[in-house]
Amino acid sequence: DTAVSQTPKYLVTQMGNDKSIKCEQNLGHDTMYWYKQDSKKFLKIMFSYNNKELIINETVPNRFSPKSPDKAHLNLHINSLELGDSAVYFCASSQDRPQVETQYFGPGTRLLVL
Amino acid sequence: KNQVEQSPQSLIILEGKNCTLQCNYTVSPFSNLRWYKQDTGRGPVSLTIMTFSENTKSNGRYTATLDADTKQSSLHITASQLSDSASYICVVRGQAGTALIFGKGTTLSVSS
Numbered sequence: 430d431t432a433v434s435q436t437p438k439y440l441v442t443q444m445g446n447d448k449s450i451k452c453e454q455n456l457g458h459d460t461m462y463w464y465k466q467d468s469k470k471f472l473k474i475m476f477s478y479n480n481k482e483l484i485i486n487e488t489v490p491n492r493f494s495p496k497s498p499d500k501a502h503l504n505l506h507i508n509s510l511e512l513g514d515s516a517v518y519f520c521a522s523s524q525d526r527p528q529v530e531t532q533y534f535g536p537g538t539r540l541l542v543l
Numbered sequence: 544k545n546q547v548e549q550s551p552q553s554l555i556i557l558e559g560k561n562c563t564l565q566c567n568y569t570v571s572p573f574s575n576l577r578w579y580k581q582d583t584g585r586g587p588v589s590l591t592i593m594t595f596s597e598n599t600k601s602n603g604r605y606t607a608t609l610d611a612d613t614k615q616s617s618l619h620i621t622a623s624q625l626s627d628s629a630s631y632i633c634v635v636r637g638q639a640g641t642a643l644i645f646g647k648g649t650t651l652s653v654s655s
Contacts, residue, residue, distance in 0.1 A: 433586075469647070470581075470630060470647070470648055470650075471645070471647050471648075472587070472632065472645045473645070474642055474643065474645075477642070485642050487642070519586050519587075521586070531577070531589045531592055532587075532589065532643075533589075534586030534587050534588070535586050536585060536586055537584075537585070537586050
């Protein structure tokens with residue numbers, strides 16, 4: 430009965446490869462997010478989708494492309510991986526009612542680019 | 544520029560002691576502030592969420608306070624336990640659907 434799940438949990442790959450991280454939420458939430466947490470533990474939002482539509486797109490390289498096939502899924506595809514992409518990527522979801530929304534985070538995907 | 548600053552950066556306390564973590568923000572206009580707990584190797588988990596009109600909110604041994612005038616919040620942990628060892632992240636939402644602004648967190652270590 431996991432609320433927000435991500436796969437894979439660990440991902441080790443070579444520079445230049447293309448990889449995808451999948452996220453699913455079974456909470457019935459309208460909004461999903463991708464965050465990047467660097468080695469200094471600083472969380473930074475990358476994207477946000479509401480009902481399959483992109484609503485936040487922070488300044489990230491266009492090698493990162495989110496895809497939302499339905500409102501329960503938000504996948505992250507990364508092209509031409511670079512060393513600096515190594516980080517923990519968190520998916521999250523919220524109901525997005527103003528004032529009261531709480532974000533529920535997945536367990537994270539630890540990406541290591543060699 | 545909208546910012547969220549947390550202090551201290553790290554803190555070590557003995558089991559059973561109390562502690563207070565600080566969060567100062569410059570986000571304006573302000574909608575709400577939340578505290579998250581992030582255990583090592585896991586995603587953040589929400590502890591409290593406070594709106595402009597709320598001064599204090601408790602969740603078990605965790606009590607958050609908010610002073611919207613001075614733009615300061617604190618998280619007080621009472622009778623700390625080893626399981627409280629984690630990073631505590633302060634997050635502020637501005638109004639009109641703006642993105643959440645995350646602080647860098649305070650790393651708390653509770654030792655026996």
